[in-house]
Amino acid sequence: MMLLKILFRNAFHHKLRSSLTILGIAVAILAFGLLRTVISSFYAGVDAASTTRLITRNAISIIFPLPISYADKIRQIEGVKMVSYGNWFGGVYIEQKNFFPNFCVEPQSYFALYPELVLDAGQKKAFLNDRKGCVVGRKLAKKYGWKIGDTITLKGLIYPGNWDFVLRSIYTGRDQTVDETQFFFHWKYLNEATKKLMPGLADKVGFYMIGVIRPDVAADTAVRIDKAFQNSLAETLTETEKAFNLGFIAMSGALVTAIQMVSLIVIFIIIAVVANTMAMTTRERTGDYAIMKTLGFGAKDIAILIFGEALVLTFTGSLLGIVLTFPATRIFSQHIATYFPTFLVSAQTIYMDIAASMIIAFLAAVIPTRQAIRIRIADGLRRIG
Amino acid sequence: MTESPKNIVEIKNLYKSYHRESLVVPVLYDITFDIAEGEFLSLMGPSGSGKTTLLNLIAGIDKADQGMIRIGDIDITNLSETELAAWRANSVGFIFQFYNLIPVLKAVENVELPLHLTTLSKRGRREHAEMALAMVGLGHRMDHYPSEMSGGEQQRVAIARAIVTDPTILVADEPTGDLDRASAEEILAMMERLNRDMGKTIIMVTHDPRAAERAGVRRHLEKGYLNHDAAQNPL
Numbered sequence: 001m002m003l004l005k006i007l008f009r010n011a012f013h014h015k016l017r018s019s020l021t022i023l024g025i026a027v028a029i030l031a032f033g034l035l036r037t038v039i040s041s042f043y044a045g046v047d048a049a050s051t052t053r054l055i056t057r058n059a060i061s062i063i064f065p066l067p068i069s070y071a072d073k074i075r076q077i078e079g080v081k082m083v084s085y086g087n088w089f090g091g092v093y094i095e096q097k098n099f100f101p102n103f104c105v106e107p108q109s110y111f112a113l114y115p116e117l118v119l120d121a122g123q124k125k126a127f128l129n130d131r132k133g134c135v136v137g138r139k140l141a142k143k144y145g146w147k148i149g150d151t152i153t154l155k156g157l158i159y160p161g162n163w164d165f166v167l168r169s170i171y172t173g174r175d176q177t178v179d180e181t182q183f184f185f186h187w188k189y190l191n192e193a194t195k196k197l198m199p200g201l202a203d204k205v206g207f208y209m210i211g212v213i214r215p216d217v218a219a220d221t222a223v224r225i226d227k228a229f230q231n232s233l234a235e236t237l238t239e240t241e242k243a244f245n246l247g248f249i250a251m252s253g254a255l256v257t258a259i260q261m262v263s264l265i266v267i268f269i270i271i272a273v274v275a276n277t278m279a280m281t282t283r284e285r286t287g288d289y290a291i292m293k294t295l296g297f298g299a300k301d302i303a304i305l306i307f308g309e310a311l312v313l314t315f316t317g318s319l320l321g322i323v324l325t326f327p328a329t330r331i332f333s334q335h336i337a338t339y340f341p342t343f344l345v346s347a348q349t350i351y352m353d354i355a356a357s358m359i360i361a362f363l364a365a366v367i368p369t370r371q372a373i374r375i376r377i378a379d380g381l382r383r384i385g
Numbered sequence: 386m387t388e389s390p391k392n393i394v395e396i397k398n399l400y401k402s403y404h405r406e407s408l409v410v411p412v413l414y415d416i417t418f419d420i421a422e423g424e425f426l427s428l429m430g431p432s433g434s435g436k437t438t439l440l441n442l443i444a445g446i447d448k449a450d451q452g453m454i455r456i457g458d459i460d461i462t463n464l465s466e467t468e469l470a471a472w473r474a475n476s477v478g479f480i481f482q483f484y485n486l487i488p489v490l491k492a493v494e495n496v497e498l499p500l501h502l503t504t505l506s507k508r509g510r511r512e513h514a515e516m517a518l519a520m521v522g523l524g525h526r527m528d529h530y531p532s533e534m535s536g537g538e539q540q541r542v543a544i545a546r547a548i549v550t551d552p553t554i555l556v557a558d559e560p561t562g563d564l565d566r567a568s569a570e571e572i573l574a575m576m577e578r579l580n581r582d583m584g585k586t587i588i589m590v591t592h593d594p595r596a597a598e599r600a601g602v603r604r605h606l607e608k609g610y611l612n613h614d615a616a617q618n619p620l
Contacts, residue, residue, distance in 0.1 A: 002494070002501045009489035291485045294446055295499045296474025298467065377446040378438075381481065 003301060007308035010285065011316075018313060021277045025317025025360070026324060028270035029353050033325035034332060035263035036349040041340035042249050042256055048177045048342075049241035051215035052081075053113060054222050056208040057244075059235040065204035066234050068191075074208060077228060079221030082211035084109035086187060087204075091154030091163060093144065100140055102154060102183035104190040107135075113211050116174040123148065123169035131189050133168035137180035141170045154183075159194065159201075177342050210238070267356050274364035278310050282368035289372045290380025299373040306372060310365035311358075318357035322350060393553065393586050394420035394443060399452030401438055412438045414609045416452070420554075420602075425580040425587045427600035434606040436590040437558055443588060444477050444556045445469045457553055474502040478547030480576075482559035484539040486531040486546075493518060493527040496545045503550065517545035521575060537568030544575060548585070555579065557589040561596050573599045 012018050056074065058064035065087070074083050086105035092098055107128055111117060119127070119135065127133040136146060146152060150167045165185050173180050187205070195202040212221045222238035229236045239247070249256065282289075289302050325345055333343035399416040402409050412435045420426050428436045441447040442454060445461050446469075454461050456476060464472060479485075486495045496514040505513065518527055521541040531539050540560060547555055557576065561569035577599055579585040589600060597603050605612040 001507075002498065005494070006487065006489060013489055287485065288487055291479075291481075291487065292498075293470070294444075294473065294479055296470045296502045298470055378441050381446075381485070 003304050004308070007305050008312060010281070010305065011309045011312040014281075017277065017280075021274060021313055022317040022320065024273050025270055025314055025357070026320035028266050028273075029318045029321025029357065030324050030328060031266045032263050032356055033321065033345065033349055033353050034328060035259050035266070036352055037325070037329055037332075037343060037345050038340065039256060039259055039263075040346045040349060041343050042252065044177060044340075044342040044344075045179075045245040046242050046249065048116070049245055051218065051240070051242070052212050053241040054210040054212060054218060054225070054238050055241055055244040056210060056225055056236045056238040057206070059226075059237040062206065064234070065201065065206055066208065066236065068203045068205055070208065070229065070234075070236070071205075073228060074210060074225055077221065077224050079212050079217040079224065080210055081213045082109055082113055084113050084209045084211075085205040085207065086110065086209070087190060087206040088158070089154070089156065089163075089185075089190065090158040091156050093152070093154055095155075098144075100181050100183055101179075102185075104185050104187040106187050107184070110184070110209065113209050116178045117171045118174055119169050119171045127168035130166060130168055131186050132164065132166050134165035134183060134185040135169040135171055136167060136183050138170055138172045139180040140183060141167070143181075146170075159190065159197070161197070163193075176344055179342055267360065271360050271363050274310065274314060274360050275367070277313070278306065278364045278368045281309065282306055282372050286372065286375060286380050286383050290375070290377050290383075293377050294381070302372050303369050306369040307361070307365045310361040314357045314361035314364070318353060318360075322353050325349075325353075390421040390423055392419040393422040393424075393457060394588075395453070395455040396443070397453045399439075399442065399454065400450045401435070401442060401447070402450055412609050413442075413449075416611050418604065418611060420586060420588065423580070423584045423586055425577070425599070425601045426589065427597040427603045428588065428590045428606060429592070429594070429597050429603060430606035432592075433608075435609045436606050439606065440556050440558055440588060440590045443554070444479065445473050471502075474499060475550065476553040478550065478552040478555040480540070480543050480547050480555065480557035480560045482562040484531070484536070484543045484563075486539055486542055488531050491528050491530055492523060492534070492542045492545075495531070495542055496549050499546060499550050513549055514545070517549040518542070520548070521545045535568070536564050537571055540564060540568070540572050541575065544572070544579075548579065548583075553586065555585050555587045557587060559591055560589065561591070561593060569593075569596065 056066070056070075058066055068085070071083050071085055074080055084106050086103045089102045089104055091102050093100070111119060111124065127135050134152065136152075140146075146167050148167055148170065152165045152167055154163045154165065155161075156163055171180070191202055210221070210225070212218050218240055222240070225238040226236050289305070292301065329343060329345050333340065336343065396419070397417050399413055400411075401413040402411040404410075416439060428439060430436050438447065442449050443456070445456075445464070449462055452462065459472065459476075461469065461472060486492075487498065490498065493511070493514050496517050497510050500510040500513055503510075515524070515527065518524055521544050523538060523541050523545065526534060526538060526542075531542070534542070555576075560576070561572055564572060573596055576587055576589070580587050580601070587600075589596070591597050
């Protein structure tokens with residue numbers, strides 16, 4: 001108990017130095033937490049992916065389409081429960097900076113395959129009955145102030161021209177991890193227009209979304225689908241939704257690696273800061289430790305004091321950093337919702353924060369402790385006065 | 386005929402040198418002397434004569450190169466570091482020039498500190514510490530931090546800490562070196578009382594002849610050699 005009393009009082013004896021160290025740790029843990037949240041956001045789609053959904057795309061590249069006629073053939077394949085399809089539309093709202101994910105889909109099957117997108121029954125019916133209708137996520141509608149019945153015009157970047165849609169439904173996510181910034185409309189609306197404007201692109205889809213009967217048949221079903229279109233003009237590549245999403249992340253692999261590196265550098269910097277504080281503290285207390293050794297306290301007691309002080313400082317700073325991560329993430333997500341629709345602090349990030357703070361405390365205390373333990377009592381006493 | 390007191394400290398053929406990289410600096414040469422139980426001994430000598438080194442060796446906070454130091458029935462030169470630490474906790478009370486109190490602990494907590502190495506209960510520790518502080522006249526300053534006390538008061542807390550475990554010997558290294566005349570007199574008077582009334586064996590290193598005069602026996606060190614003609618205080 002006495003050792004605990006000493007280490008707690010030691011930790012806050014120099015108020016300014018302790019406060020600055022704690023603030024430094026808090027900022028570092030905050031930065032680390034935010035960077036880890038950015039990385040988690042990259043993987044949010046992967047984590048949220050269903051194990052009973054497959055994605056089929058053109059084997060050459062996702063930018064090449066597949067014929068709509070594949071849909072019926074896929075439905076016949078063993079293990080397939082449901083088939084939907086869609087295209088990336090690539091439109092912007094008013095100007096290029098107003099970018100959000102927008103797709104045309106076969107709506108009946110698509111919303112049946114994605115139960116995590118929750119639509120009001122009446123609104124859904126209105127959307128299904130209106131070829132020019134669209135469905136948008138709650139966050140997107142809020143961002144642009146859209147209300148049911150509003151006409152929304154998107155400027156097509158792949159499919160040129162201005163495209164008018166009537167907002168018929170606003171979906172909400174089943175949980176916090178669901179992206180609420182997407183825009184969906186009828187595939188038929190695009191296809192009919194394409195037939196007139198770009199006949200070469202008509203009756204084509206960018207990807208098929210396939211529901212399988214059970215997660216354990218997903219791999220075999222994917223093989224059977226690709227086999228069915230082997231040696232055709234448009235061979236397919238079928239993956240689980242998780243693998244498909246990971247493929248997208250791989251395109252940003254260098255960026256993710258850079259963020260991971262920066263998050264580690266932040267931790268190394270703060271280790272140096274805390275180690276410097278602990279080195280100064282230990283040097284100042286050499287006399288105190290010598291006295292304690294003189295009185296009969298052992299190396300273990302001195303180690304408890306120094307490690308304990310490092311832990312108290314680091315955990316106080318880390319706790320502050322973790323607490324600040326939540327409001328900071330909310331503010332951050334408001335500005336980057338377009339790029340990271342689900343920007344949430346995960347439990348894993350908190351665990352990593354705690355692990356990082358323990359590593360900081362341990363590494364910062366290890367050398368000062370070794371020095372304090374090894375110094376001869378007579379030499380330690382000589383430093384007093 | 387009265388029985389002469391037995392020796393509590395026996396030192397035989399003690400040598401000590403310090404190693405500074407490749408340089409060997411001899412500090413003590415062939416020191417042999419005894420200290421009787423209940424004796425108040427002062428060790429005098431110029432700077433660098435080896436007084437503090439000798440005190441450190443007797444107190445078990447440094448190791449001799451050669452020779453024997455027996456305190457009570459224990460030859461401390463044969464003890465390991467861990468055994469020495471336990472022995473110090475039980476057998477030696479320390480008083481230093483700069484008081485050496487733990488700054489973040491209150492007076493009563495500083496005095497209680499060595500008792501944490503004993504089997505005393507929390508309540509027992511507190512009672513002992515309060516009693517020791519009362520003995521040095523600081524019963525009213527228990528909850529004050531060292532920074533809130535004068536030098537003389539801090540040294541009295543240090544004395545309370547030194548006696549709280551009822552050690553075999555008290556070692557004092559320049560206990561009045563950082564005090565004004567009046568405070569120094571107070572501290573010396575207190576040490577005299579501890580020696581006279583409680584029978585404490587005290588070994589005190591000092592530069593100050595007036596402080597040395599308070600001791601019953603005075604010994605001189607000169608360039609690491611002990612002057613064997615110990616002066617007995619006629620008082």
